[in-house]
Amino acid sequence: MLTKRHALTSIVLAAALALTGCAGDDKDDPISKGNKPDEALALAKKTLDETSGVKLALTSKGLPDGVSGLKDGEGIGVHPAGFDGKFTASRSGLTVPVDVVALDGKVWMDILGAGFSEVDPADYGAPDPAVLMAEEGGVSDLLVETGDLEQGDDVRGGDDNSEVLTEYTGTLEGDQVTRIIPSAEGTFDVTYQINSDGELRQVDITGQFYPDVDSMSYTIKLTDYGKYDESDVKAP
DSSP, rough: OOHHHHHHHHHHHHHHHHHHHHHHHHTOTTTTOOHHHHHHHHHHHHHHHHHSEEEEEEEOOOOOOOOEEEEEEEEEEEEEEEEEEEEEEEETTTTEEEEEEEETTTTEEEEEESOOEOOOOGGGOOOOOGGOOOTTHHHHHHHHHOEEEEEEEEEEESSGGOOOEEEEEEEEEEHHHHTTTTTTTTEEEEEEETTTTSOOOEEEEEEOSSSTTSEEEEEEEEOOTTSSSSGGGGOO
16 A cells, blocks of 8 residues: 555656656747747737836947947936936937936937936937837737748747747838938848847847948847836826
């Protein structure tokens, strides 16, 4: 009888461990498992639209010296659409740091520490950064507007490479990319990285963002989903 009990206990423990292992595997399943490319991107749009806020980081590659344009930036994007962060712009050969707050259709900039004042971002060749978080006409819409969509590789990423990210590639047209850089024109190559929870983690866009630059790239990284909300963005 004792032997039978030990055998039964071993079976139960083995089953429990197997179930635990399966649960861990399911969590690590890529978004591509069970989702077609357009379904995965639609889920990523829904996830981004429904989060209270994220941290955004933008970097550039290939912006020549002397060309006026956006070099990099980072900040908090929230819903309803709002933004609080910093950008670095290149103007007339100079690198200019700019603090930016965007809320309720208004944009304020603090250039070189002179204090915040309301501006029209179009005067600086920039979009309203709050539009990046807009549920209509924002970054999330690019996901469902992408043409020539194809699934790429599954890669590791995130903190300590703890996330499984699936890459998706495609193309965007200039009138879509103008949401990020208003002077964009032509056709752009785009690569998205989406994690197993349906969170868009990275966007890489390559093409002609400025008239004097044949091709360059911008990368947008999105982290800390749900960590921020509208209380984190206030008018100056």
